[in-house]
Amino acid sequence: MACSRIPxxxxxxxxxxxxxxxxxxxxxxxxLRIAAYAxxxxxxxxxxxxxxxxxxxxxVAFGINVAQRGLWREAIYRWEKAVEIDPTxxxxxxxxxxxxxxxxxxxxxRKAYEKALDLEPNNVQIRQNFELFKEINDRTSPGKDAKGx
Numbered sequence: 001m002a003c004s005r006i007p008x009x010x011x012x013x014x015x016x017x018x019x020x021x022x023x024x025x026x027x028x029x030x031x032l033r034i035a036a037y038a039x040x041x042x043x044x045x046x047x048x049x050x051x052x053x054x055x056x057x058x059x060v061a062f063g064i065n066v067a068q069r070g071l072w073r074e075a076i077y078r079w080e081k082a083v084e085i086d087p088t089x090x091x092x093x094x095x096x097x098x099x100x101x102x103x104x105x106x107x108x109x110r111k112a113y114e115k116a117l118d119l120e121p122n123n124v125q126i127r128q129n130f131e132l133f134k135e136i137n138d139r140t141s142p143g144k145d146a147k148g149x
Contacts, residue, residue: 056086
């Protein structure tokens with residue numbers, strides 16, 4: 001529709017678009033409330049995640065400390081706790097795998113390495129640890145297949 005002069009249809013359409021109703025006002029208010037609730041939930045979730053990662057890091061640090069003293073069972077407990085607190089923390093899975101390997105729990109070690117790599121597939125340190133684990137254990141366990149079963 002050409003509007004060389006202002007036809008009535010253009011004016012009516014423009015006025016109609018600006019006209020609000022009780023329903024449209026409620027809809028706008030409701031949409032704003034939903035957006036505000038979503039923002040609060042997102043901020044709360046991110047702080048909970050940050051707290052969980054922080055708590056998991058404390059457990060990992062404690063586990064490293066006791067492992068350096070030769071207390072591998074305590075280290076395993078701490079790293080299992082870290083993984084429970086934050087299941088997405090690849091470093092905790094890696095450390096747990098090392099401890100399982102040290103204690104001869106090879107199936108658990110393999111699973112922990114695989115989980116760590118699933119979480120961070122480009123982490124060179126985790127990949128090197130797992131490759132060394134496979135190299136040593138595949139050589140010393142001739143009756144087992146590639147999955148270690």
